[in-house]
Amino acid sequence: METETHAAYKSRWLPWILLLPTFVILLVFLYYPTLETFRLSLYRVAFLGIRKTFVGLENYQDLFTNPEYRRIFWNTVVYSSLVVFFSMAVGLFLSVLANQKVRGWRFYRLMLIWPYALSPAVAGVIFLFLFNPQAGIVNYFLDVLFGIRPDWLTHPGLAMFVLVAAAVWKNVGYNVVFYLAALQNLPGDVLEAALIDGATPWQRFWKVTFPLLSPMTFFLFVMNTIYAFFDTFPFVDLLTKGGPNGATNVLIYNIYRDGFEFYKTGMAAAQSVVLFVGVVILTVLQFRWGERRVHYGG
């Protein structure tokens, strides 16, 4: 290693100098805010920091004993699991279909990827219109077909469904892109061998294709988890505002609310730390448990 570095760079310092901008950016925009968040979580803060009182772990104590917050944690787990599972399952299903050489495949693929190009805010507004109880097109068709008009956003379960649907719809395109790429790179000889051995399409998929896709599945699992935790704020804000009665209040939305609407910066910081630790643990677990099952092929 030593010799290699010296071969590339004459000076010992040059690589460090070249890395410096990256470090500065990381330090200013990533490490400093992270540390500051940890620090603030130990304070009771008024007015975004004009006044601070050290309270130790009081914020955390409140977080873990208050039933409201426990409910938020639970909502987050339910919401994230549903979003991750369905956006990957639907993504895989659609990409297997789109991988077939049917007429107009280019068009199908484009249409599948297209929702990903929309911003979450636009997607949120589209779903708001679709699921509007009185004027939405979903209820119009349900009324015509079955004579029912559910109040989508007033019922806790239905509101959660709409949110999950919106988040899944938005992210399926991303999964389709990656799964399609993976499907196209599968070794044809293995599938051919399976075909010759008389495996049914069902067997071929679950015994050959799916295991071969496992590296991609693993990668997408990590990415979708991050998406479900961090990037779904606009859907909650636009569609339900955490309602009805906090049934769709997830952690990322509540952090914003506590921090910038209710001015409880200390509480918001404590929740950010919990979210941070949760995602770190999850990622470590995913690598520990996931890697073993992943088959990287030859």
Place this chain on the structure above:
Amino acid sequence: MKRLVVVLALAALALPALAAEKVKVTFWHAFGGGRTAFIQRMVDDFNYTHPGIEVKAEYKGSYRDTLNAAILAARQGNPPHIVQIFEVGTQMALDSGIFVPVEDYVPAILKFQLEDYIKPVANYYRIKGKFNSVPWNSSNPILYYNKTIFKKAGLDPANPPKTFGEVMEACKKIEATKAAPKCITWPLHSWFVEQWIAEQGALLANNENGRAARATDVYIDSPAMRRIVEWWKAMYDKGYYVYSGKPEDWDGANQLFVSQQAAMEITSTSDVTFMQNAAFENGFELGTGFLPIPDGVERNGTVVGGASLWLTKGHPQDEMTAALTFLIWFTNTENMVRWHKGTGYFPVLNTSVKVLEWQHWFERNPAYRAAFDQLLQTKLNRATQGALLGPFPEIRTIIENMIQAIFQGKPIDQALKEADAAADKALKEYNAAVGK
């Protein structure tokens, strides 16, 4: 030659600096869309008639965004001079310590304007005898109704329901005659709850609504609140009340009323202009009436909603003077008339009202009449003065969650008790955080 060019260039650079030693004033507000342009036109007029001052108006997003931005700017030592803050942010603005009480800075010769505010407005914004901010955009909730649907349902289009019971009766008729798919809508917003509590002459918080001293107890578990939620729940269960499903969804409620899905809507008077245009476009006749109140209680009146203009501290004397000059000009008699006509917000000065009356404005625009009469008939007491609560935004969310929980079937007793405890806790934490 070269030297001459350099000298000339330098002179050219220095010239505007010499010529335009204007005092710069920054003004942050929360009005987007057409109102941004409207405010800009007024600011342009000011700059034109006041050559020594240059006011820069900036739209900063929602009320909350504007307040956040102002606090952050003040922390960095560079706050805007004037900030628009919503009425429920009043206690917060006082506690933040980044503002000065405006009344202390108004020169004696202009004090007359502070005496000119109509009573309900002065009542809200005069805290412990002093204007801490300049009242600007003020509104109330009123009832808008579709006269065309009323006629179809056999209801008297000249006589809108005035009480909860009458609303229920009207809804029964509208449902029976199928005159409209739904009867009434309003945003699921705590603002209406606060208004209905004031209408009953009841308080929302102790220490006289937080006006005599800092509030330490929120009154959610009260008979006044119970009257409101019992009726609201019955209206919801019968399918008379409809909303989009999202809390604080003003546009959703307007959409339901304007598209004639609902025969009535309760919303802000600041929408009068919008409603008139929408009724015309959608081909129905619009009526306005007082906010319906619980049966059997005396009508106390409404609390002034909206926002006021605050002056931040820490500016040189000339900038303070310029900012005040603008503030007083911006809310003077003629500009309040102009503001009212352009937006539907109340003309908050007595002299502006006189001008409008002299122009027979209310006769020519009857939709504004109900809004304004309701305001003028408001009794002046602690209830209609409105509560001062630090964590008001959070308490609003608590109240809205409570109502949704009641819709879902949570017993009213339990819901009120829980919300009361949650609001008290929020208040306690806020008071502790600001060190009071």
